[in-house]
Amino acid sequence: MSNIQQTLSIIKPDAVERNLIENIKSIFIKNNLTIKEDKKIHITKEEAAEFYKVHQSKPFYEDLCAYLSSGPIVVMILEGDNAVSNNRKLMGATDPKNAEANTIRKLYGLSIDKNSVHGSDSVENAKIEINFFFKN
Numbered sequence: 001m002s003n004i005q006q007t008l009s010i011i012k013p014d015a016v017e018r019n020l021i022e023n024i025k026s027i028f029i030k031n032n033l034t035i036k037e038d039k040k041i042h043i044t045k046e047e048a049a050e051f052y053k054v055h056q057s058k059p060f061y062e063d064l065c066a067y068l069s070s071g072p073i074v075v076m077i078l079e080g081d082n083a084v085s086n087n088r089k090l091m092g093a094t095d096p097k098n099a100e101a102n103t104i105r106k107l108y109g110l111s112i113d114k115n116s117v118h119g120s121d122s123v124e125n126a127k128i129e130i131n132f133f134f135k136n
């Protein structure tokens, strides 16, 4: 039985800056995720604060919001079988040091904060995050 889902992916400023957009997209495509929508944008610190508000009590929140708004990012809707968990698996652990071989963060992440990609962590949050960037 297939379980088609959508999830939100973000290519973060460190990866856009290093021209890794096509490398990262090709990992999704090779692993049965279709890029339904994508756009390159540069968000404000206030928008980043809204997007990451689940983390507002964390010590890294301020730096995280400053970072996500520090340069262009690529936001994408990925679609496919179990897209939420498939994308999380392809991303690897939050800290690139702990990420499995051949995951995006292992291949390209620089540090726990500059870890190249974001991915929704549940179907429910995927809907909220997709709506945040792709309101019709």
Ligand code: CDP
Pocket: 055, 060, 064, 093, 094, 112, 113, 114, 115, 117, 118, 119, 121
């Ligand atoms: O992105 P992921 O879902 O793997 O991790 P998270 O726990 O939801 O944290 C969101 C983002 O905050 C991470 O991707 C990191 O960029 C950043 N972060 C950080 O800078 N320092 C930490 N100790 C934990 C997370």
Ligand code: MG
Pocket: 119, 121
């Ligand atoms: Mg998260």
